[in-house]
Structures are given as C-alpha cells and as structure tokens.
Amino acid sequence: MKSYLKKYIGREDLKLIFSVILLGSLCHFLYDWSGHLALAALFCPVNESVWEHLKLLYFPFLLVSLLFHRHKIRQARFLFSRFLGVCCGMSSILVLFYTYTGITGQSFLPADLLIFCFSTIISFFASSFFYHKLQVTPSLTTTVLLWAVLSFFFFFFTCYPPNLPLFFPPNIV
Numbered sequence: 001m002k003s004y005l006k007k008y009i010g011r012e013d014l015k016l017i018f019s020v021i022l023l024g025s026l027c028h029f030l031y032d033w034s035g036h037l038a039l040a041a042l043f044c045p046v047n048e049s050v051w052e053h054l055k056l057l058y059f060p061f062l063l064v065s066l067l068f069h070r071h072k073i074r075q076a077r078f079l080f081s082r083f084l085g086v087c088c089g090m091s092s093i094l095v096l097f098y099t100y101t102g103i104t105g106q107s108f109l110p111a112d113l114l115i116f117c118f119s120t121i122i123s124f125f126a127s128s129f130f131y132h133k134l135q136v137t138p139s140l141t142t143t144v145l146l147w148a149v150l151s152f153f154f155f156f157f158t159c160y161p162p163n164l165p166l167f168f169p170p171n172i173v
Contacts, residue, residue, distance in 0.1 A: 013124050016064050020120050023060035028053075042155050048169035050097055051161070054090045055154055056116060061086045061123055062147065076140040077131060083146050085127025089119040094166075107170045 027044045034040040043059045045052035065082045069075075096115045101107045137143070161167040 012068075013128065016068060017120055017124050019064050019068075020057070020060045020123075021117055023063065024056035024116060024120070027056055027060060041158055046158055049161070049167050050094065050170065051157060051166045053112075053116075054093060057089050057093065057119055057123065058086055058150070058154065061089070061120070062151075065127075076143050077134065077137045079140070079147070080137045080143040081129075081131035081134065082127045083143060083150075084130045085123045085125075088126035089123030092119045092122045101170060 031037075031040045031044040031046055034044075036046075043055060045055055061082070065079070069078055069082075093115055096118070097107070097112065100111055138146075157167065
C-alpha cells in the first residue's frame, strides 16, 4: 500500500497539498478581511454554505496547479487530470459532509476541517492517478474551457444562489 501511495503522491505533491490547505484556510477569512470586496467574493466563501466552501479547495488547487506544474510538454493531460482530481476532491467534500451531517443531524467544525484536508489529498492523489492512467485526454482548449465553465458556475452561483440546500448555510456546532 505504501509503495502504491508513493507512486501517485511524491514529495513535491506533499508541498503542494500543504500549500492548498494553507491557501484554502486563508481564503476562508479573506472575504471578511477584504471588507466584503466583490472580487474577493468571487474566489472566497461569502457565507457558510457547502457550495461556497467548495471554493476553498477549487481555487487554491487551480492556482497551485497553474503556478507549479512541471509538465510543459503534456499540458493538456496535466490540466485535465488536475480538473478530474479537483472534481473528485469536491465530490468527496459533498459526500462526506452530507453523510456525517445526515447521521448526526448537525455539522462540527473539526470534522469539516478534516474533510477539507482529506479531500485535498484525494484531489492530488486522483489527479496523479488520472495523469498516469488516462489513455486519451481532451485538447488543451477543451480542458481550459472546462476549468473556465466551472469557475463561471462558482462566480454565477455566488451572485445568484439557487434556492437549494447546497447553497444554504448549515448548522455548525
């Protein structure tokens, strides 16, 4: 098991994992620290809803992926595998959060923090797995479009949240 993990998560990835966790943690407070700037609202949570907290993984993961990638030749494969990885991480946040709050009837901050850290690790592990295992990947243009569309959804639903539970702040203990 240990060698399997080493195959997909290297020393460099560990630094990036901690970077995303640190950036995500800072982003949690940035909207308030900025005096509620509209630009900060696009990239940072504006309330305690699960949807808004997905930004804590998504945007730091995107930033770290763009700044620290080493795959100049296979950019499309790299960025597409990162896109799939962050989707896996965000999915794990949703599944784990709604599972434990469905069982307990409430949310707990320490559990939410552990879920964020675990989901960050899942994102990097999944993106590395997809990078090595995918046989076919979309073009760089298509991959950039996927990132842009998901970013647009974050921006749009921050400004116009639908009346769905995903966009409601939960009860935090």
